[in-house]
Amino acid sequence: MCLAIPGKIISIKNQLATVDFDGIQKEINISLVSVRAGEYVMVHAGFAIEKMDADYASEMKGYLKTELKAGV
Amino acid sequence: MNSELKNFLKSIHEKAEKIGRPLWFMELCGTHAEAIAENGIKNILPKNITLVSGPGCPVCVTDQSDIDVMVGLALHGIPVAVYGDAIQVPGNLMSLEEARRNGADVNIVYDITEGVEMKKEKPNLVFFGLGFETTTGMTAWAIRNGLIVYSAHKLFPPAMEALLQNKKIRVDGFINPGHVSAIIGTEIYAQFKIPQVIAGFTGEDVLIAIDKLLTQIISGEKKVENAYSRLVKKDGNPKARKMIAEVFEISDATWRGFGKIKNSGLKIRKKYREYDAEFVYRDLISKIKKETKTKPSACRCGEVLQGIISSKDCPLFGKACNPDNPQGACMVSREGSCSVEYRYDN
Numbered sequence: 355m356c357l358a359i360p361g362k363i364i365s366i367k368n369q370l371a372t373v374d375f376d377g378i379q380k381e382i383n384i385s386l387v388s389v390r391a392g393e394y395v396m397v398h399a400g401f402a403i404e405k406m407d408a409d410y411a412s413e414m415k416g417y418l419k420t421e422l423k424a425g426v
Numbered sequence: 427m428n429s430e431l432k433n434f435l436k437s438i439h440e441k442a443e444k445i446g447r448p449l450w451f452m453e454l455c456g457t458h459a460e461a462i463a464e465n466g467i468k469n470i471l472p473k474n475i476t477l478v479s480g481p482g483c484p485v486c487v488t489d490q491s492d493i494d495v496m497v498g499l500a501l502h503g504i505p506v507a508v509y510g511d512a513i514q515v516p517g518n519l520m521s522l523e524e525a526r527r528n529g530a531d532v533n534i535v536y537d538i539t540e541g542v543e544m545k546k547e548k549p550n551l552v553f554f555g556l557g558f559e560t561t562t563g564m565t566a567w568a569i570r571n572g573l574i575v576y577s578a579h580k581l582f583p584p585a586m587e588a589l590l591q592n593k594k595i596r597v598d599g600f601i602n603p604g605h606v607s608a609i610i611g612t613e614i615y616a617q618f619k620i621p622q623v624i625a626g627f628t629g630e631d632v633l634i635a636i637d638k639l640l641t642q643i644i645s646g647e648k649k650v651e652n653a654y655s656r657l658v659k660k661d662g663n664p665k666a667r668k669m670i671a672e673v674f675e676i677s678d679a680t681w682r683g684f685g686k687i688k689n690s691g692l693k694i695r696k697k698y699r700e701y702d703a704e705f706v707y708r709d710l711i712s713k714i715k716k717e718t719k720t721k722p723s724a725c726r727c728g729e730v731l732q733g734i735i736s737s738k739d740c741p742l743f744g745k746a747c748n749p750d751n752p753q754g755a756c757m758v759s760r761e762g763s764c765s766v767e768y769r770y771d772n
Contacts, residue, residue, distance in 0.1 A: 358560075358605055383539055386563045386666040396608065396657050399509070400537025401564045404608040404663045407656040 358398035360406050363391050373397060434633065435470060441640035442472035450476050450596045451639055452733050454586070455603035456483035456761025457627050463770035465629030475636065478733035479763035481585050481681065482603055484557040485511045486731055486755040486762045489680040491715070492578040493517035496554050498714030499576070499707060500530035507533040507541040508554040514758045518721045522554075538568045545573055552703045558582045559609040562692060563666035566673035569694065569701045576703035577694055580679050582606045583614055584690035588681075590618060595733055599639035601625050601632065604654045611662030615650040626654040673698055682755060683728025725754035730763055737767040744768060 361373035366384065373382045373395065383401045395402035442449070453459060459479045462468060468477055481487045494517040500506045506522070513522045513534060526532035531548070535541050541553045555565040555575040562579045569575055582603065589595055599621040607615075607624045615622050621642035625635035634653045642649065652658055670692070679691025694702035704711060725747065726740040737743050737756065747753035749765055756762035760769075 383537075383564075383567070385567050386663065386669060388665055396605070398560060398605060399564060400539055401567075403560060403563070403605060403666065404657055404659075409656075 358396045358403065360394055360396050362394050363389055363402075365391055371395075371402070373402070431630070431633075434637070438633065438637050438640065439472050441637070441644060442474055445640065445643055446474070448474050448476065449598045449640075449643070450478055450733075451599045451601060451636060452478045452480040452589070452597045453601040453632075454480045454482040454582070455601075455606070455627075456486070456759065456763075456766075457605075458482065458601055458603070458625065458632060459763050459766045460761060461627050461629055461632055463766045465632070467629060467632055471636070478597075478736070479730070479766075480589060480600075480733055481683070481731045483731075483756070483759050483761040483763070484561070484580070485509075485515060485759040486727060487580065487585070487681045487683070488512065488515065488556050488578050488755065489682050490517050490720075491680060491718070492554075492556070492576070493521070494519060494718045495711055495714055496552075496576060497522055497525045497530075498718070499552055499703070499710065500525045500532050501528065502710055502714075503531075504707070505531035505533065505544075505548040505551045506554060507535050507544060507551055509556070510534045510536070511759045511761070512554060512556060514752060515755045516723075516753065516758075518718050538564045538573070542568050542571050542573050550574070552576055552707070555579050558603070558606045559666075559670070560603075560605045562670050562674065563609065563663075566669045569673050569698055570669075572701065574701050574703050574706060575694065577674070577692060578679075579674065579692040580681065581676070581690050581692065582610070583617075584687050585681065585684065586615075586618055588684055588687050588690075589732060590620065592732065597733070598643065599623070601635045601639075602650070604631075604658065607652075607654065607658045607662065609663045609666050612650055612652050612658060612660050619648045621648055622650045624650070624652045624654050624658050626657070681731075683731040723753065725756075727754035727756040727762075727764070730756050737764040740764070 361375040364372045369385045371384045387402045394406040497517050522532045545551045553575045556578040602624040604626050621639045623635040623638045625631045674692035677691045677693040680686050699705040729735045752758040756764035
């Protein structure tokens, strides 16, 4: 049930936002978050559950780099 | 495999060797179980690390008595709506799918807003509210928008406490659920004196969590680390929590496998009782509860959920019980450990 997909907010109208998922756009309920157009959100079962960093790959790459630099 | 990842795996092996004793890490989200199986992570880990699944599949931990109530309501002519994951879970009498085949009005929804829409045509519709903090906010929103709900919602941290108190369970570290944490934040886990890492849902995310757990064990630390900071903030999502607190209050709840866990459930506040199926249909529900007899089953889902046995230790697994003919909740939900084990092993 925790399967969720990140998407970018294109526009907002009241409680609903048009969210872009890699080219596919869907209407998503944003009642549980405070967001603006252009921001990224994690979407689960039709609702945005939380804001997300724009560069979602950076955390992982950063971690792998530091770990390797530390020579572990 | 790219060279960065190869070197990273080497570091995991070196750390595990340094510790030199058997280690049990428990993942607490069904989507982690799926990521682990999909990426073949168990096959590339050091021999002394065992990954076990915990109670992270919300459909799986829903008690049979809650399924019985929903089936009973449906069979008494009340239209019900439910997330697709839950429709095949067997209750003592039957599953909601079987009730549907017996003529009951059982509707599958992908998201709860469909339930709110459906209510316009079916005013007495009851939605089966289940899941952890990730989905509870949506249910709260729907109740405020007029949907009648039977709440089997649960809070995650009390289950972690129950696991740690059970001496039959050996756990050296938890991989904490990513999307539950997006709502509840990171600090709430600090009460549990065990290494914990909040992780996302890619194969790399899980490997990072394992690496961090090993580092904590080597240094003797027992803390909460957040390896999913691209989504999970220290304070979680206060707006969602406010919505939940407005509509729900904490109560005791029964979990499949665990039994009753104090303060681990959410019931609808009196203020919203006209949308609380337990209040609206209180006479019918107490009749259903009285009439339902417990059916004995050899299914060991309850022990699988606590990491006491693995799916393969259940005598039904892969024989009488498979995804086409599930005997218990752990095989029904795609996130259930038995379903994951069956699909990736075959």
